[in-house]
Amino acid sequence: MRSTLIRAATYLIGLLGLTSLPLLAQETNSTSETKVLPKVLRYAFRASETGFDPAQISDSYSKAVAAGIFDAPLEFEYHRRPAKLRPNTLVAMPEVSADFKTLTFELKPGIFFGDDPAFGGKKRELVAADYIYSIKRHYDPQWKSPNLYLLENVKILGASELRRELMAAKKPFDYDRPLEGLQVLSRYKFQLKLGVGDPRFINQFADAGFLGAVAREVVEMYGDKIMEHPVGTNAWRLGEWRRSSQIVLEKNPNFREVRYAESPPADNPALAAQVAMLQGRRLPMVDRVVIAIIEEPQPRWLSFLNGEKDVIEEVPADFATIAMPNNKLAPNLAKRGIQMTRYPRADVAFTYFNMEDPVVGGYTPEKIALRRAISLGSDIDKQIRLARRGQAVPSNGPIAPGTFGFDANFKSEMGEYNLAKAKSLLDLYGYVDQDGDGWRDQPDGSALKLEYATQPDSTNRQLNEQWQQTMNGLKIRIKFKTAKWPENLKSANAGKLQMWGVSWVATAPDGDTFLALGDGGAKGKANKARFDLPAFNALYNKQKALPDGPEREAVMAEAQKLLVAYMPYKMEVHRVFTDMAQPWVMGYNRNVFVRDFWKYIDVDRDTLDRLSKN
Structure with missing residues (x-):
């Protein structure tokens, strides 16, 4: 087995022109027993994050990380064009009144937050009150929410009035004050009532970096440090954070059982074949996501070219004519098995x-x-x-x-x-x-x-x-x-x-x-x-x-x-923009409305064995 892996790794290294093949091989100990390394997806942001609290962030880099940790009620299908909403933590799509002024949501039972000391050693289930609390946080002046305008535009009944009243009185925000527009109907059901009917307001409930569910105990425990302590119910938890340098996400062991069930894209046969292979797999399919902050285009591009990154989002324009002359994948990259996804950015x-x-x-x-x-x-x-x-x-x-x-x-x-x-x-x-x-x-x-x-x-x-x-x-x-x-x-x-x-x-x-x-x-x-x-x-x-x-x-x-x-x-x-992925990455696509794409991606170690037999 060991010699097979060595031959396969050597073959792939030579094929790709790399000096090493990190994180794809198996580790062998002194007793010749193999130890499977965690599957790691590696890529880079081109600008620094600010933090990971949905009530305080608006930049796309921070929101991408937050979307992997927190769960919004809805989500967009990963490969669907045009974009299509579906339930995420809900049993079904929300009930929306004919005038778009009343929205009723019902959660699936049995969804749990990641473990955290704030929960006192107990499993903490996601309930309707968590979404109501998370919405209210945007009205709390303490957090200076950059997304508050999205809620004030639809005039959630009583929410802005409470905010103004408490600000005038210089009192802290009262999360326990009943509001007509934000009601917990039962353990798993909540309702919003709006002063302005907006047919598209429902789209906001697919943005986990804005309306992802946050637990009140966590916020109260960490206070002003909450940007550093995100705790959610989605596929990932924050494993390591070196500000403006590296972000490591680890698989959340409390993440519910979700199986891959994405529709294959009709216009990309190669990707459609990968999607077919992934059907039924439990999400997420990798164990860790390592995000480096590489602001300069050249080292970001070279890190991908040298196999140090599995995916590069937004190939730097400086290298567009080299990587994709006439907007086609360069022959040398195609020979290496590099995958290209080109798309107009909204x-x-x-x-x-x-x-x-x-x-x-x-x-x-x-x-x-x-x-x-x-x-x-x-x-x-x-x-x-x-x-x-x-x-x-x-x-x-x-x-x-x-x-x-x-x-x-x-x-x-x-x-x-x-x-x-x-x-x-x-x-x-x-x-x-x-x-x-x-x-x-x-x-x-x-x-x-x-x-x-x-x-x-x-x-x-x-x-x-x-x-x-x-x-x-x-x-x-x-x-x-x-x-x-x-x-x-x-x-x-x-x-x-x-x-x-x-x-x-x-x-x-x-x-x-x-x-x-x-x-x-x-x-x-x-x-x-x-x-x-x-x-x-x-x-x-x-x-x-x-x-x-x-x-x-x-x-x-x-x-x-x-x-x-x-x-x-x-x-x-x-x-x-053009994204590229290494040949061992399976299922990568680009949907600008799906920030937490990591859970739909696999890193295929079997590529080593398959190549060794060619």
Whole structure:
């Protein structure tokens, strides 16, 4: 057996061009007995996490980890296109009233939290009160929930009123106060009553990084340290965390029996064959997930190329022409058995202007003119060609492809590049050189100086070069303020950044999440620009209450036009991403609405034996 493994490992190492094959072989001890190593799935984030408490996080990296630990009531099917909801911890899909104002959920019995000292050595079952408590936490000012606006949009009866009452009285949040809109009906059944019927609000209950169930005992035990102590009912538990360096998830021994039962994709025969092989397997299929934080594109790509990572999400644009010339898998990688998944991301990358900033903010004509001129002076095609290596398409508005409300025929000034028009607009509104130093000044004669927040990685450095060239062309001074991702996010939420380039990713296949970028009620949350225009807010709220159809699409289009006119955001691109997986990875696909994909993946050690027989 040992010689067979050695021959197989040697064969695979030579085939893949690797110097080693970590975590795939079996370990042999001095008595020639084999010890099976844990199956480990290894990959990397390209930015640091902030923590793992659903009431406090909004970045996609932290939410991905939280989604593996906590359970939302619903989930999206992994391979289904278009996206389709299904019950997760529920016995069936929720009962929703005809006016979408009453939602009733019934849990499956026998679901247990991971073991934790907070439970006093006893098994702790998931019950309806846990979901009610978890929702209430977003209203507790202590946690400063960045996702509260999603709940306040539908006006859960009594919840916002309780929050305002206790804040005014400077009292702690009262979790035991009965609320009409949040009711425990029985041990396993709970109900929400809303003031605003939203046909798509149900989608939020598939986001475990937002509405995953948290146990009250755990929160009360760890208090302000709860970001470091996630305890949930999903497939994983936090085994190790070295902040901004490495996250290790271990299989949760209390995870309920769930069997793989995914529908095979019709457009990918190779993946469909893998899906067929995995049917009936108990989830999760690997024992550990090890996530490294590798911010620079080159070492992240090389770690995958050298077999140190099993999956690479979002192949860095720097290597797109090498890894996938003409968007096809490179022959040398195909020969190695590398698997490629290419997909348009339901997201938008943008630069926001802080509307409360004295230089770039404001709603007066000259302030609007400044932002529109900066937008017109930005050569997005050049950005896509150089910094993004062709892995994006220009954006004419916030709503992304693959979500309801996106119109491929919608064209606007947001997608226009016209340097002469930009300069004329600045001249017209008094942004001219008044002191003869060659740089434009503000209409009042003070210096016009911009500050752009950024991160210390090569991709952002290339994007910064594009911004520097844009500003040089407009004769506007700009400087770049560099900080780590979590630091910039914290500053952005507090309204302390003047400009920042970031992206926004959909958690459900609907354009509402992109229009929320301009919602006045979401300032400091989704709305990093802190834009607050009554006309836009009215349109945003109107479309939320409408069913999908032409009327809603028309309202969403009008809302987009206001964002173009006032330009609180320079919407730049919708990105196209490519993921790759090693040949021993089975079942990997990309569904941007399924964050905790790890439980659907297997690392196939038998590849060694199969290759040895070829």
